[in-house]
Amino acid sequence: MGHGGVVACVLVLWCFLNEIVSAIDYEDALGKSILFFEGQRSGKLPTIQRVSWRGDSALSDGQLEGVNLTGGYYDAGDNVKFVWPMAYSVTLLSWSLIEYQQQISSANQLAYVQRAIRWGTDFIIKAHLSPTTFYTQVGDGNVDHQCWERPEDMDSSRKLYKITSSSPGSEAAAEAAAALAAASIVFKTVDSTYSAKLSSHSQSLFDLADKYRGSYQVSCPFYCSYSGYQDELLWAAAWLYKASGNRSYFSYVVNNQGWSQAMSEFSWDNKFVGAQTLLAKEYHAGNTDLLKYKTNAESFICAVMPGSSSTQVQRTPGGLLFIRDSSNLQYVTSSTLVLFIYSKTISSTQTGGVQCGSTFFSAAKIKAFAKAQVDYILGANPKQMSYMVGFGTTYPTKLHHRGSSIPSIKTLHTKVDCNGGYTYYNSGSPNPNTHVGAIVGGPDVNDQFQNARSDYSHSEPTTYINAAFVGSAAALLA
DSSP: OHHHHHHHHHHHHHHHHHHHTOOOOHHHHHHHHHHHHHTTTBBSOOOOOOTOOOBBBBBTTTGGGGGOOOOOOOOOSSEEHHHHHHHHHHHHHHHHHSSSHHHHHTTTTTHHHHHHHHHHHHHHHHHEEETEEEEESOHHHHHHHOOOOOOOGGGGGOOEEEEEEEOOOOHHHHHHHHHHHHHHHHHHHTEEEEEHHHHHHHHHHHHHHHHHHOOOTTOOOOTTOOOOOOHHHHHHHHHHHHHOOOHHHHHHHHHGGGOOOSSSOOSSSOOOOHHHHHHHHHTTTTOGHHHHHHHHHHHHHHHHHTTTTTTOOOOOOOOEEOOOSTTTTHHHHHHHHHHHHHHHHHHTTTSEEETTTTTEEEHHHHHHHHHHHHHHHHOOSTTOOBTTTSSSOOOOSSSSSSSHHHHHHOOSSOOOTTTTTTTHTTTOOOOOOOOTOOBOOOOOOOOOOOOOOOOOOHHHHOOHHHHHHHHHHHHOOO
């Protein structure tokens, strides 16, 4: 093919992707990304439950130790309640709502996001049994991962795990503190009594995390702490300051800014970038003591922006940020949320952008790159498929997700036991229940996607992929 042909092909692809982009309905994507959380609910479902293929489940959680630990969310495609990433998902949902309430409200999604947050915070409050006791996991991950059964039929161990002053887990306690502090802002004008309750538990959980410092090992090997607990302590203190205005939390982040490090990812394990983004906003509001956080936040922008002299994150040939192969879209959605929020923060400042070496990125340019990542997820990619289930015409149909892959208890009334479910796991057919709004782990480094139930690295959805996406979709309704 001659040079002209190549150019023509590139132009045709560009025009085609452009057409996809112009047709993307962000309001629909937002609504579906929130609906997903209803399909992940554990416990007694409310009468207004919209995801009708799900039923009540795990109604005796906590009984092993005489406590009530019903409710909350199943983490991903399994039936374990991992409270550390659950709390992170709640923090992200609250942050999304705090930053983009007007857009979420205009899309008639406000009540749904509030309910999604409250389903998580109600559980976190139950799990915080005393000032020095916090339940951080329900279900044995190793046993659960040997079973393939609907949550409604679950008969595997609902073993309980907790942290205390003598067996600490600062990451989990501090993330729960961040979640409740952020949610207290969300509910301040909606339900002031509930907001005060969230605030009280938040401060107590922060004390548990900070006074009894120790790294959280309970949910390892499924969720291991690689970044330590200093990031969670800063993240929680930043949220507590934002929620309460209490200067002691401000002093805490100022006095401990030596912990802050430049990072190229924001994830359930590593919260430095989240804390830096929150505190950079305070810096721009006149709190110049927080310069290090602002510098580190901009270092993250420079690490992910294409064309930056200090870019650290590779991209697929189709332009998707690629951090690691397992569930890569979690890092993409968290990055885009930060890019949108930071571009919003700096758009009103004097500089109106970020200087990365010799390259200057305006707020508009940062936002445009974040939008391109969202567009990729929703179908503007080489495979021309949406990685959100139920969005667009082509999307993953064989999710690595137990409840979605086995016929609903509403249609198949007989019990499907631990091993019985593998008939459905091994089936080549699409999942019988469409888990609308679920965003999967995503394509590989070459933009390829198998659509195979067994390929959990790419086909499994998680609450934290979606939680970050909610804010990104809302940002595009601005």
